[in-house]
Amino acid sequence: MSLNRKRVPGALLWAVTLAFLVPKLALATDPTSLAEIIDDGSTFRFGLALRVAPNTVTVTTVYNRIAGALVDAGASMVQGVPVVSQLAVQTDAQGRFWVDAPPRPEGQPPLPDGVYSRWLEVSHVPGPGARSRAPFRERRTLYFRVVNGVAQRLTLAAYSAQVDPASQRKNKLGSLEPAHPGVLAARQSVLQTNPLPLVESGTAYSTPDNSEQGQ
Amino acid sequence: MKTPLCLTAALAVSLLAPAASAATRTYCFELLLKDERIDCPTPSDPGAKRACHQEFHNFTTQPDGDYTHPVGALVEIWDKDDTSDDEYIGTWILVNPTGGCATFEWEGESYFKGETHPDPYVVWKSEVRGTAGGPKVVARDLANNRYGGVTWRPNAVTNCQNGAACNQPGYLLVTTDSTTERGGRAMSLDSSQHMLQAYSSILEAEDIDMVWPESGSAAFNQNKYQVSGTRGDQAQSAAHELGHVLQMQQFDEDDLSSDCSLNGSGHSLELTEYESCATAEGWAGYVAIASLWDPENPGSAPSRFGSDFVEAEPIAPVCTDNKGLEAQVVKAFWDLDDSDNELAEAPAGQDDQKNSTTLDIALRWGVFPDGTANREDRESDPDGVNLWDYHINSQSWWANLDETRQTLLGHNCMGTQDTN
Ligand SMILES: [Zn+2]
Numbered sequence: 001m002s003l004n005r006k007r008v009p010g011a012l013l014w015a016v017t018l019a020f021l022v023p024k025l026a027l028a029t030d031p032t033s034l035a036e037i038i039d040d041g042s043t044f045r046f047g048l049a050l051r052v053a054p055n056t057v058t059v060t061t062v063y064n065r066i067a068g069a070l071v072d073a074g075a076s077m078v079q080g081v082p083v084v085s086q087l088a089v090q091t092d093a094q095g096r097f098w099v100d101a102p103p104r105p106e107g108q109p110p111l112p113d114g115v116y117s118r119w120l121e122v123s124h125v126p127g128p129g130a131r132s133r134a135p136f137r138e139r140r141t142l143y144f145r146v147v148n149g150v151a152q153r154l155t156l157a158a159y160s161a162q163v164d165p166a167s168q169r170k171n172k173l174g175s176l177e178p179a180h181p182g183v184l185a186a187r188q189s190v191l192q193t194n195p196l197p198l199v200e201s202g203t204a205y206s207t208p209d210n211s212e213q214g215q
Numbered sequence: 216m217k218t219p220l221c222l223t224a225a226l227a228v229s230l231l232a233p234a235a236s237a238a239t240r241t242y243c244f245e246l247l248l249k250d251e252r253i254d255c256p257t258p259s260d261p262g263a264k265r266a267c268h269q270e271f272h273n274f275t276t277q278p279d280g281d282y283t284h285p286v287g288a289l290v291e292i293w294d295k296d297d298t299s300d301d302e303y304i305g306t307w308i309l310v311n312p313t314g315g316c317a318t319f320e321w322e323g324e325s326y327f328k329g330e331t332h333p334d335p336y337v338v339w340k341s342e343v344r345g346t347a348g349g350p351k352v353v354a355r356d357l358a359n360n361r362y363g364g365v366t367w368r369p370n371a372v373t374n375c376q377n378g379a380a381c382n383q384p385g386y387l388l389v390t391t392d393s394t395t396e397r398g399g400r401a402m403s404l405d406s407s408q409h410m411l412q413a414y415s416s417i418l419e420a421e422d423i424d425m426v427w428p429e430s431g432s433a434a435f436n437q438n439k440y441q442v443s444g445t446r447g448d449q450a451q452s453a454a455h456e457l458g459h460v461l462q463m464q465q466f467d468e469d470d471l472s473s474d475c476s477l478n479g480s481g482h483s484l485e486l487t488e489y490e491s492c493a494t495a496e497g498w499a500g501y502v503a504i505a506s507l508w509d510p511e512n513p514g515s516a517p518s519r520f521g522s523d524f525v526e527a528e529p530i531a532p533v534c535t536d537n538k539g540l541e542a543q544v545v546k547a548f549w550d551l552d553d554s555d556n557e558l559a560e561a562p563a564g565q566d567d568q569k570n571s572t573t574l575d576i577a578l579r580w581g582v583f584p585d586g587t588a589n590r591e592d593r594e595s596d597p598d599g600v601n602l603w604d605y606h607i608n609s610q611s612w613w614a615n616l617d618e619t620r621q622t623l624l625g626h627n628c629m630g631t632q633d634t635n
Contacts, residue, residue: 134518
């Protein structure tokens with residue numbers, strides 16, 4: 001312990017020195033969008049950092065899961081909840097853009113209890129004469145839970161743990177790893193039977209300890 | 216003396232061998248994942264290398280929507296045993312955008328264990344590879360642990376016999392909700408596979424880790440990148456980070472000397488940055504679109520965040536204003552690669568003439584010497600590693616240097632970059 005305590009300041013100093021010596025090695029990241037959606041993670045109000053004209057964007061919300069049940073593509077209403085809604089882009093006193101995406105618009109009955117996921121989508125269509133522009137969509141997924149009619153935001157992790165919990169299975173080395181149960185859907189077309197290449201034979205791994213658990 | 220020994224050996228082998236003669240089993244199945252990606256070509260878009268949103272399915276008991284076959288995914292096949300341990304039979308790679316069949320020996324293999332017929336089932340691994348080979352991309356969680364898979368153990372096909380069709384009934388759906396962790400992981404892996412499919416033959420053999428779901432998409436070193444938890448549905452995000460990984464591998468460096476601080480932190484396709492940033496980021500953006508669209512198809516029309524990457528007209532009306540634009544670098548590399556050779560458009564003065572190959576273009580980074588001086592791979596100047604360095608370092612390789620220079624630099628106003 002005393003050795004560690006003595007070493008920490010030196011390590012810190014070294015790290016600070018390195019930070020000055022190597023100033024330009026920022027992470028290679030992904031570009032920002034021309035229509036960033038700013039999410040505080042707790043409310044249903046979203047900022048929009050627009051670098052395109054506000055009159056070239058429309059904002060829509062689309063439910064993917066309503067009260068625990070996944071929504072079919074193309075559905076318009078599930079459990080009395082409209083799947084798709086348009087949102088109005090608003091401007092605050094500082095000229096910043098934002099949208100309100102309440103779980104249920106004012107004056108409507110509360111949402112049924114359960115877990116929800118919903119896309120907030122900004123669609124941009126370039127105006128006439130725009131230079132080298134293509135349409136695009138920017139999207140953010142918001143997750144929430146409704147209990148006794150009251151909606152509360154969820155994180156991706158909390159949403160996933162609720163609707164898609166993982167169990168465990170023993171892998172080929174005999175150690176436990178997380179596993180999700182797969183889903184089976186009824187076949188609609190003929191199964192194609194092209195041969196698949198073998199990547200690894202299980203012969204070398206097959207030991208008496210290979211058992212599955214948690215199924 | 217020799218003959219009796221041989222006879223004895225033959226007799227011993229025949230006595231030890233199992234009663235049934237060795238035979239193969241063929242097990243056929245079909246996997247699909249829910250696909251809600253937004254910046255990827257669909258089947259109706261010309262030039263899609265392998266389209267997202269491959270098929271619409273109208274299921275009776277599962278959500279309707281667009282699904283895609285996870286080409287390049289690795290799957291394990293196991294033998295389900297109710298009274299003893301399950302056996303691992305092997306790993307196969309899905310090579311077709313349809314179903315497929317795994318054939319394996321049964322009797323006499325170590326996983327046979329005397330069972331008359333196997334009861335096979337599929338485990339989808341969180342790993343993808345180019346169908347012809349190359350490194351795997353392995354999904355890891357925020358604690359850097361490998362993700363497990365998706366198992367259809369309860370749906371095992373019972374008693375798969377030799378000579379009979381062991382067809383897995385129905386479709387095996389890897390995911391039905393694209394918004395869960397699993398849903399984003401499956402899409403990000405599939406987006407990564409597009410890049411591996413295009414570049415696997417020039418990537419290092421070592422596996423590449425994809426950390427998911429992170430706070431932002433970024434590349435760390437020659438074997439590790441991360442995908443933002445908000446960009447699992449952006450095919451170009453994972454493929455872009457792999458573009459950085461590829462460049463680092465070509466440089467044999469675990470970082471890039473790319474300075475994106477000119478316009479605050481971060482970078483955007485059409486905001487002016489230092490040339491090192493525009494070049495490194497434009498390169499990664501080009502790798503993403505070359506992974507998803509076929510440059511040899513003149514109908515290919517890649518774009519991202521509103522930037523049209525095939526428009527011949529330079530983005531900024533003044534030529535020199537294009538030199539720090541990431542999107543213009545994307546276009547410059549695409550022009551070098553694509554078969555659609557356009558005439559010059561003002562303010563650029565030269566035509567797009569070159570139709571090179573995707574791999575040849577990538578390999579040119581490999582000629583950069585290590586170091587921080589001019590023309591070296593970690594050139595320290597913020598306008599350091601740019602398209603002049605790329606062009607001059609590789610000029611002896613090009614069959615027609617004028618075509619290359621005019622396409623990459625003149626046609627895209629990139630000749631206005633710093634010649635050092
Ligand atoms: Zn990048």
